[in-house]
Amino acid sequence: MAEQTPDPKRFLEGSFAPVSEEITAFDLPVTGQVPAELTGRYLRNGPNPMGLDDPDYHWFLGSGMVHGVRLRDGRAEWYRNRWVRSKAVSQAHHEPWPAGPVHEGMDFAANTHIIWHGGRTLATVEAGPLPYGLTDELETVGPCDFDGTLPGGFAAHTKLDRATGELHAIAYFWAWDHVQHVVVDAAGRVAKTTDIPVPDGPMMHDFALTGRYIVLLDLPVTFSLDAVAAHKELPYVWNPDHRSRVGLLPRDGSAGPRWFEVPPCWVFHCLNAYDDGEQVVVDLCQYDQSFDPSTLWNAHGPVSLDRWTIDPAAGRVTRQRLDERGQEFPRVDDRIISRPHRYGYSAMIGEVTRAITPTGDFADDAFTNALLRHDLSAGTVQVRQFARDAVVGEAVFAPRSADAAEDDGYVMAFAHNPDRGASDLIILAAQDFTGPPVATVHLPARIPLGFHGSWIPDR
């Protein structure tokens, strides 16, 4: 396919446009009623470059800014947004850097996810840098190497096994001849690392966890010195010479990974995975063909929700399409990670869809700003539509109580409110997904489209 000419401002305009101020606002106006059982913080990370003058800006490379809303006693107590204080961000604010460990000189304002584990709120990112710890009110504590127990960099995506309290991650770094499985114990220290040899330096944005296995996605997007030399926005490109495969690494350490070939494709995100007898089921958002994250514009769509069933006895992977709709940011109820799920939530985001289609044009159905609720047992999908300019990002599930059933709770997301020119926190009842929101929290500012977040209940 011929290269399209990318719009250099694509990720600096419209719903992607960064904000320039850090805001603290209290007692936010609410339409509806914040459920009293939601006591905690909804936090979301995303790139927010400090300037608009970088002609090679890529969405993946902006300094991380965390947006958070605190809910308590049926009220929306506060909204805050804060840049993660890397050294560069600190200097730009004329503040001392909250110094700490740095892996291979790669200090970066982690921009991809935000999680809570082992007593820390952590902004995370992949490909080498360390996470940054934040206070409950989003001020930067400093870089985190888990009290000196992490040997290398960390990862954007992690999976918490609620049964063991262990947090799993797959770290990758361009100069390594392996990727690294990292297990962080419940106290927040690295308990185990396992190096897994892989050729070519693949990008491994996400992975999956089952009761027995780490599921590794070794797909043909790899580090490229040519891309570095050519000043591509990202040094990771589609590599047709790299074998496309999925690996099962036994969690008990009894063996190395066993690999299974899959047709060349790309996956950013897994919904969830689980053991099914001797087989392993992985639900994920799959880009069918070649995918070049260095530009995003030249990627081939579409992306759909698919199920990969890995059969170790037969030595093969069976792929099944679950939903054709273009969607990303798949999430399950976090409590169910690594065990069989029935429900999943994902986002259809018009502006992201446009950014990743080859022409930059919208398909007719790609204007869609919508959240999806999948009932994978019934094979049904509910579409929660938002208005044309009401761009909505990733949705996160919050259970009604710690022991509530799967899907018995709320789905939260930031959505742009075009009438106010600012964002709302939308809180939907998962079991009334297309009904009116339970609560709409009106925030004082616009929140740029970003990446991932978490509901962090008070402990």
Ligand SMILES: [Fe+2]
């Ligand atoms: Fe991600």
